[in-house]
Amino acid sequence: MRIGELSRHTGVSTRLLRYYEEQGLIRAERSANGYRAYRGDAVATVRQIRALLAAGLSTEVIRDVLPCARGEVPALEPCPDLLATLRRELDAIDARIDALRETRESLADFLRATAGAPA
Structure with a gap:
């Protein structure tokens, strides 16, 4: 999915999605025309990021914690x-x-x- 679609599904601005990508929290492939293309699980990942930010964690800490996150709430598994x-x-x-x-x-x-x- 492209960045605009991810934005619509998550309610997160495209500017903020680019920031998350810059911080290494989400990844996008680049198509031949240079557009960002996100995998289907990016919606859940963005929702996890938002929940962890709401818990007071910085993007730096979230980068370390995110591999342990499961589900959109998220639940954290031991890592x-x-x-x-x-x-x-x-x-x-x-x-x-x-x-x-x-x-x-x-x-x-x-x-x-x-x-x-x-x-």
Whole structure:
């Protein structure tokens, strides 16, 4: 299928599909006229990518995790280093949450001191 058709089936813009290809997340063959041609399983792959992005993973991590993805949801099957990768990402998210909590508390302290109001 061509890129426009893949876009229609997935709801993902052609620009974003080209980006996924550039990042090594999907592959397209080139026809004689230079058009991209995607295999039929590209729809499921794009849906997997979207679900993994929604889970907070970067395209770099998704490139490593994608071979373990099965189905459009996706379900992740055990692959080498998969658990370590997901734990590392979860730890990074937890660290960002902690940093945001600290930042929020500092800002709330400034607000309380300045306005005398609860934050």
